[in-house]
Amino acid sequence: MNGAGVGAVGEGAGDAGEEGLTLRERKKWRTRQRISGEATRLFIERGFDRVTVAEIARAAEVSTMTVFNYFPRKEDLFLDRIPEARELLVRAVRERGTDETPLGALRRLGRDLVAARHPLAGVGEDFAHFWRTVAESPALRARGRAAVEEIEGLLAVELARAGGAGGPESRLAAALIVAGWRAVYAEVVGRQLDGDPVDAVAVEYAETLERTFDALERALPVLR
The missing domain is CATH 1.10.10.60 (Homeodomain-like)
Structure with a gap:
């Protein structure tokens, strides 16, 4: 998630394909x-x-x-994976393990997306073309910012439902989580636009995401 946008490289929102469909x-x-x-x-x-x-x-x-x-x-x-991003975040919190915290579930989601090179992780071969298109369009950047705000609000609701925080606390927690993830994401996008090797970016992305969630756990003990 970042201010530039939340989207996909390639076609369609979701990777389940046609399995199980009528x-x-x-x-x-x-x-x-x-x-x-x-x-x-x-x-x-x-x-x-x-x-x-x-x-x-x-x-x-x-x-x-x-x-x-x-x-x-x-x-x-173009930013056709926004619904999928919302769904994945909600599912991660709602369907977390009995001994898993909301932050732990979100950390696991981030790990899985990066490890799978999922389009929502934002890092992959030829992704620079996607992000360059976003960067060159004020309309896409604006839609990306709006999507981040939507996701932040949705996450606040889910955190409140999870019982880890409520009211202003849940909104603050959601804002901090989204801001941290967004900062990591923006760095990943920038490095790809600069032409850095994708594999190296992915490795550093995973490491930085872990440090980010470590910091979030210290800042948000109520969600640990």
């Missing part, structure tokens, strides 16, 4: 994948602000209305 759901999933994939290609090739939704619809062979049925905002065509 025929109708598979068709919708494939349509969403096709729209997102064509949008991503065009945005990276030409820049977000120079591509229209109508052009994306033509490339994906659907109507403009269909595009908006799947993606209410143009920005969501």
Whole structure:
């Protein structure tokens, strides 16, 4: 998560694919994948602000209305993993182990995303193209900031429900967690834009994330 944006490199939100879906759901999933994939290609090739939704619809062979049925905002065509980010954070806290703290669950989520080179981890081969497109678009950067605020608010609710903090305490805890993760994420993005080797960035990312959560545990003993 960072101020530049929360999104995906490639197509679609979510990695579960078509497993467990009905025929109708598979068709919708494939349509969403096709729209997102064509949008991503065009945005990276030409820049977000120079591509229209109508052009994306033509490339994906659907109507403009269909595009908006799947993606209410143009920005969501590119930052299409925002819903997945929200879902993963909520699930990590709600479905944590009986002996696992909310912070421990979020730390584990971060570890897993980095280890799997998940798009939401923000580090991977060719990700620099994605982040450069975000950096060049004020609209995408604004949507990214809004997404971070949404995630912070959602996390505050989940922390309160988890019983580790409530009221102002849960909001403060969520703000600190998101700020810490965002700082690490921003460093990772910057290094990739500078052309640093992805493997080296990933290793340092994992180490810095651990130190960040160590600091958060000291700052937020109520969530330990």
